[in-house]
Amino acid sequence: MLSSGAKAAKPSFVSYISPEEIQIKEPIEKEVNPHLLPGELLLCEASTVYKYIQEDGSNRGTYGKLVCTNFKIAFLDDDSASDDNESQFKNKIIGENDITLQCVDQIYGVYDEKKKLLTGQLRKYPEKLIIYCKDLRVFNFCLRYTKEEEVKRIVSGIIHHSQTPKLLKRLFLFSYASAAPNNSDGRNQTVMFDTLEDWRAELERTKGNVQYKVVTTNEGYRVSEKLPLYFVVPICVSEESILKYEGRGIPIWCWSCHNGAALLKMSAFPKEQDDSTSQMQKAFLDGIYKTISKPPYELLKTDDLSSSLPSLQDIQTAYTRFKQLFLIDNSTDFWATDVKWFSLLESTNWLEIIRRVLKKAIEVVECLERQHTNVLLIEESAADLCCVISSLVQVMMDSYSRTKSGFQSLIQKEWVIGGHGFLDRCNHLHNSDKEEAPVFLLLLDCVWQLVQQYPAAFEFTETYLTVLSDSLYVPIFSTFFFNSQHQKDTNTTGESLKTQSGPFRFLTVWDWSVQFDPKAQAFLNNPLYAEKPKPDKSQRKTARFKHQRQLSCPLTQTKSSPKRGFFREETDHLIKNILGKRIGKFINSSDEPPNSFREFYDSWHSKPVDYHGLLLPRIDGPEIRVWAQRYLRWIPEVQLHGGGTIATAAKILDLMEEVQSLQRQSVKPALPTSTWKDLEDEDDLVKRDDEFVDLSSDMLKCIY
Structure with missing residues (x-):
């Protein structure tokens, strides 16, 4: 302990290695291999690739393997093979760290902290790779600790297979259909209009x-x-x-x-x-x-x-x-x-x-x-x-x-x-x-x-x-x-x-x-x-419904x-x-x-809403909004932790399951879904602002 009059000494420790170098000493316990779909082929890969977390500038992240197939670019770490923390809304085709080749928008390389768009053949290979996706995800990969030969293969492979012109039948669409031809055609209740x-x-x-x-x-x-x-x-x-x-x-x-x-x-x-x-x-x-x-x-x-x-x-x-x-x-x-x-x-x-x-x-x-x-x-x-x-x-x-x-x-x-x-x-x-x-x-x-x-x-x-x-x-x-x-x-x-x-x-x-x-x-x-x-049987022969x-x-x-x-x-x-x-x-x-x-516009909006009749959007300035769930879901800084529409939807689904269970036990339905709106005045419902979409780190997985 310091004496009452003593001044605290200034920190004298200086770190000469980056957070990545500290964490690289941690050995990767098991080999992680990509999950391949029918017709999917592994084209190139690179080990000891560091993926940054975008939350702040602390260079925090994780080491793993970066692979490129004829279908996707994927980053694989120790968590890739684990089923822990499974999200409620998981995509069976595309993982959280998967990017289909068609989803790649632009690729940048970082040379001495300067960002450069990567196209075609490269004379010099970058220290960092930034991939911008069409679904607005951004991936940052550090290649400083990857072998030079692997860097050349993975960077060249990613650029070639995602950015250069290709023939139609070179799309993975054909490889998959050839390898898995007997899957369901997915018609369900959708009218295909091909007959x-x-x-x-x-x-x-x-x-x-x-x-x-x-x-x-x-x-x-x-x-x-x-x-x-x-x-x-x-x-x-x-x-x-x-x-x-x-x-x-x-x-x-x-x-x-x-x-x-x-x-x-x-x-x-x-x-x-x-x-x-x-x-x-x-x-x-x-x-x-x-x-x-x-x-x-x-x-x-x-x-x-x-x-x-x-x-x-x-x-x-x-x-x-x-x-x-x-x-x-x-x-x-x-x-x-x-x-x-x-x-x-x-x-x-x-x-x-x-x-x-x-x-x-x-x-x-x-x-x-x-x-x-x-x-x-x-x-x-x-x-x-x-x-x-x-x-x-x-x-x-x-x-x-x-x-x-x-x-x-x-x-x-x-x-x-x-x-x-x-x-x-x-x-x-x-x-x-x-x-x-x-x-x-x-x-x-x-x-x-x-x-x-x-x-x-x-x-x-x-x-x-x-x-x-x-x-x-x-x-x-x-x-x-x-x-x-x-x-x-x-x-x-x-x-x-x-x-x-x-x-x-x-x-x-x-x-x-x-x-x-x-x-x-x-x-x-x-x-x-x-x-x-x-409609009741007595009403079925009446004139067609009008708005x-x-x-x-x-x-x-x-x-x-x-x-x-x-x-x-x-x-x-x-x-x-x-x-x-x-x-x-x-x-x-x-x-x-x-x-x-x-x-016409004002007259319609002056009357109660008929959810099964004519529906006109409000188009004055305040009503045209940013589609927050799609455009802001990958930006941690704009998320509110612990709530949002995904969490709300999950709660509502649980409640509806409980209600349906009660309905099956009761002679008369306790709360039919067709009459839910009776619980609240329709005009109030229309005027109510939507809750902000929460896609915090727990919820980001809900949209992959």
Whole structure:
């Protein structure tokens, strides 16, 4: 002990070795080998690789082995083989430290503390490797203590197999399907829309078979390789016209409203044509328009989305800026951007694009619902923004699309069979960055806005949407890996693709049992979903259900905010929860909708919510929010420990299981799930802010 007057001596110990060097003395007790899927091959590996923990700048982490296969990059340590601390929401295909090759976004090397983008052949190999993922994870690996030969092999292998252009049949999708051909095709209750019967059933379900017909003109793809084998057109369209114009200029049916109005889409004719061809095409279109317009109402409403919505390049640019806010290397970078985070967020324009897309979908809904007018969406290929708007309209107007199987069927119809170019837009082959655009992710973000505003209206959860966005980069499912049905069909036929144990067949992402066990799948289903009550027998013969929210007398027009942009000085409750600081609040955009739109919009929002009728999102500035679960889940600094929606969902599931058990023991159900909303006033439920998503270190595993 020191005497009362003595001064404490200053510490004299100085450490000349890093934390990594201290920990390297700890021997690795057992050899850890990667778990390989059918068709997966180990390509290269490196031992004594140090993986950093991103929580702070203390260089804390763990040693292990870094491997690269034809499917993934994986980091293996002593904990990799242990079943301790198993999360409730574990993915059976992708582990916590696994990165599929398609999920790799960019790779950086660190040379003398300077970061450099790695591409192609390297003259010098880095001391550290940083991998940025498309699901917004960031991995930091130290290679200082790895053998030089192993560093060369692993770095070169990772760059080559994840970044260089490749042939379609080199994707792991084909290796897996060849090695495991007899897996379930995952149809379940999802309608795949690859048969004539599927389309006829959809026409019958929506009562669209009065004015529309399924055509088989494209069997054998004799009309166009971009069109599906079967699709629906107005009865007035002849097969000769479809053949003559190779599918361009032909209105293709998407969906029919309860009042008979229909939503259609059309790929535009090429802009540069000689005069005679242009005149002939114009006369053809005029005839089509007059035939499918509905007197005495307005003529057919046409909307060229290429001019009324942001371009794909603008969408890609906005998302590229937006995602940089969430690709955080370390705590220092996080706190450096935290001060100006909201000004940076606004400058990306991503939230404004979401608002514009939702506004456009509501405009289409107004035409269908209020004006009883057919709407024809036009786009160059009718397979990008047409898919976004048509899907959103159906989610808003058709409660079936808000069920899990209905939403999956919708994606099959509008996106997979509809010919969205997933291969190009996701850049799975790394052939052209110019074609890349997060169009499907834009749809999921827009749907998330609806889910967080009206959770009881959806059978699925935001976790379902997050998992679906991650599944874009898992190359064992064919759902998101082809540009068209033709491309898929031509790559699954032929003698070279036949296997000894059965026919060559891809999995679909809709077979959730491939990725999750039953307990984990429960997180995809909303236990508070307000199920549609079954009508009494006496009511079944009555007229079709109409939405409660019809247009009433015009309301006073809402004044727009004089300030342009999304943010102002006041504190927003949601964002305060996210970042724990007094920061800006979303405000109304000065881009005021047209009067008729505002009347329709305000009138609907003035009435009680019908969870099985028309559903309109709130699109004024404060209502368009950041999808916290997807974008912020990997940043420890923004997490609140010990709570959040995942923990809440787990508690709710436990309670629902107990309630169902009580129901089985009781003559009358104690709390039917279809009437849960009676426990609380609907308006209060709608107005209540969502709880902040907690994905703390315990919960991060819930989303892999």
